[in-house]
Amino acid sequence: MEKTNKFKYLTDELIQKINYYLNKFPKKEQVIIPSLHEILYVYRDIPFEAIEELSEYLDIPLARIEDVVTFYDMFRHRKNAKNHIRICRNLPCHLGKYRNLLKQIEKLTGAEVDGHSADGLWYIELVECIGSCAIAPAFLINDDLYDGSKIKSEEDLKKILEKYISENSGEL
Ligand code: FES
Known part of the structure; x- marks a missing residue:
């Protein structure tokens, strides 16, 4: 129309x-x-x-x-990054060590909290409870919810992030 x-x-x-x-x-x-x-x-x-x-x-x-x-x-604006990662920082996720998860995500994406990666693929944000405390530390990539406690290694996280990398942008 x-x-x-x-x-x-x-x-x-x-x-x-x-x-x-x-x-x-x-x-x-x-x-x-x-x-x-x-x-x-x-x-x-x-x-x-x-x-x-x-x-x-x-x-x-x-x-x-x-x-x-x-x-x-x-x-919040996503600053034109293609993928928006939101990591919960409230108490249950704090106890679930969201900071360790954040560090790994920052390392693999090259983005920092409230900033986007140089390739424009990622934007990271710390947010208040996203209603998924049972799977703390919980995080979202765009609209997909993840259970941070299931991520046991950098490889596990890499596998998740790779799903969001567009065909042309190479590998992590
Ligand atoms: S406190 Fe993190 S999802 Fe509720």
Whole structure:
């Protein structure tokens, strides 16, 4: 279906959903979070340009929307890395030695916490509980959940990471 609006990231479907929230909620500000969820659902990320477009469409200052994005872990920018690794740092995962896991992941990907790897493949972030304390230390790669306690060696971790490496980018 041909796009009828002027935005690049806000597709017609997204605009439809945002309009739905605009009709549903009495205040425009209340539309920010559900709209960001919709954007996240489509792009698996919150592209900065999408925030700019949302700001324009809702006529809400960009800084206000940026505040919401940076306040909630789930909305943080992925800085254009292809794969977003989120490692839980709360108590059960702390006891499960998430730091050891983090060190290994940093070593193998070349990325550091809150940063991306030079090849743009990885972005690492420490997050609050992701609701999977039974498999501490828990971590996510994009939307896939992993049980860090099952990773017994660097080889185990390598095998997992290799699944996410695009064909052209070589080996770890
Ligand atoms: S504390 Fe880490 S998943 Fe809950």
